[in-house]
Amino acid sequence: xxxxxxxxxxxxxxxxxxxxxxxxxxxxxxxxxxxxxxxxxxxxxxxxxxxxxxxxxxxxxxxxxxxxxxxxxxxxxxxxxxxxxxxxxxxxxxxxxxxxxxxxxxxxxxxxxxxxxxxxxxxxxxxxxxxxxxxxxxxxxxxxxxxxxxxxxxxxxxxxxxxxxxxxxxxxxxxxxxxxxxxxxxxxxxxxxxxxxxxxxxxxx
Amino acid sequence: xxxxxxxxxxxxxxxxxxxxxxxxxxxxxxxxxxxxxxxxxxxxxxxxxxxxxxxxxxxxxxxxxxxxxxxxxxxxxxxxxxxxxxxxxxxxxxxxxxxxxxxxxxxxxxxxxxxxxxxxxxxxxxxxxxxxxxxxxxxxxxxxxxxxxxxxxxxxxxxxxxxxxxxxxxxxxxxxxxxxxxxxxxxxxxxxxxxx
Numbered sequence: 001x002x003x004x005x006x007x008x009x010x011x012x013x014x015x016x017x018x019x020x021x022x023x024x025x026x027x028x029x030x031x032x033x034x035x036x037x038x039x040x041x042x043x044x045x046x047x048x049x050x051x052x053x054x055x056x057x058x059x060x061x062x063x064x065x066x067x068x069x070x071x072x073x074x075x076x077x078x079x080x081x082x083x084x085x086x087x088x089x090x091x092x093x094x095x096x097x098x099x100x101x102x103x104x105x106x107x108x109x110x111x112x113x114x115x116x117x118x119x120x121x122x123x124x125x126x127x128x129x130x131x132x133x134x135x136x137x138x139x140x141x142x143x144x145x146x147x148x149x150x151x152x153x154x155x156x157x158x159x160x161x162x163x164x165x166x167x168x169x170x171x172x173x174x175x176x177x178x179x180x181x182x183x184x185x186x187x188x189x190x191x192x193x194x195x196x197x198x199x200x201x202x203x204x205x
Numbered sequence: 206x207x208x209x210x211x212x213x214x215x216x217x218x219x220x221x222x223x224x225x226x227x228x229x230x231x232x233x234x235x236x237x238x239x240x241x242x243x244x245x246x247x248x249x250x251x252x253x254x255x256x257x258x259x260x261x262x263x264x265x266x267x268x269x270x271x272x273x274x275x276x277x278x279x280x281x282x283x284x285x286x287x288x289x290x291x292x293x294x295x296x297x298x299x300x301x302x303x304x305x306x307x308x309x310x311x312x313x314x315x316x317x318x319x320x321x322x323x324x325x326x327x328x329x330x331x332x333x334x335x336x337x338x339x340x341x342x343x344x345x346x347x348x349x350x351x352x353x354x355x356x357x358x359x360x361x362x363x364x365x366x367x368x369x370x371x372x373x374x375x376x377x378x379x380x381x382x383x384x385x386x387x388x389x390x391x392x393x394x395x396x397x398x399x400x401x
């Protein structure tokens with residue numbers, strides 16, 4: 001059984017993703033209810049298209065995020081490094097997984113299942129409020145970052161060609177799904193294949 | 206609470222506080238909330254009464270660092286519009302029980318993405334993230350937070366679908382039924398406003 005310092009993990013997480021009025025002690029109480037999962041390189045944390053049965057705190061290591069684009073082609077979106085919140089959208093709105101997350105080296109995640117999520121988000125307790133506000137903050141950052149990216153794109157002198165459009169679509173879509181946020185630095189989220197895409201842009205069908 | 210409302214609004218008076226409590230109590234989402242929780246919730250915010258056509262917040266207005274304001278609509282309807290191609294394009298209505306400007310609550314600076322205008326007479330409860338912190342065991346706050354989670358998730362899905370639809374339409378070329386706009390960025394501008 002691995003040892004995880006939940007108080008330290010909660011502090012670390014809130015340092016990176018500040019949520020209003022959330023004390024690390026209360027987030028640690030949420031993490032106590034989550035199940036630790038050890039992943040070997042190549043193990044799947046979640047798979048695109050599946051019904052989401054849990055949300056995850058990635059607490060060690062990294063996962064490679066990939067999905068099929070709207071043409072059905074598999075695409076790597078990013079490598080997400082701990083600490084990160086993964087898969088919460090599916091529990092909030094009941095949607096299926098928008099991407100697959102595969103361990104990029106050994107990794108550890110804490111999984112909070114759907115029943116636990118529903119119970120906690122309905123609780124009038126400090127830990128219930130902690131979970132709601134962490135999820136709210138993450139969702140707001142996803143949407144805010146995507147809005148900024150769209151507005152920046154529209155204000156910039158980018159040529160209106162299909163290759164640029166597709167690349168930007170993937171970036172914005174990934175941002176909306178929470179895989180890439182503008183205000184995280186490269187040590188948190190490493191964009192995959194972008195340079196390759198620019199050198200060999202996908203062709204218009 | 207820092208003022209962030211464009212234009213003039215009628216100052217809050219006791220009547221508006223009472224109208225907010227009564228109005229929220231009639232909304233299905235808040236109907237199970239005890240009356241004393243609703244009263245404390247309303248007292249922690251600021252009722253804002255709007256006249257028809259009054260602008261609550263304008264697109265590109267700055268959001269203060271550390272988070273801005275949001276508005277819980279109690280009565281009436283707010284219309285959200287974005288500028289695009291020289292016009293104000295409606296992008297959605299905010300109805301009683303829904304929250305306008307919620308992204309500003311959790312933003313650390315930035316700008317408003319849309320203009321919010323009262324369609325007719327409207328009553329809103331203005332609040333910031335401090336309200337969530339100030340009332341830790343209030344059922345109305347719990348209802349509000351759960352509602353916000355759902356509405357943000359819906360907006361994310363809707364925005365993602367709209368962007369992908371814009372790309373597909375641009376990629377497929379314009380059909381005779383939809384002759385304009387032509388490119389992906391023009392279609393994005395129609396959705397989000399902006400200079401293209």
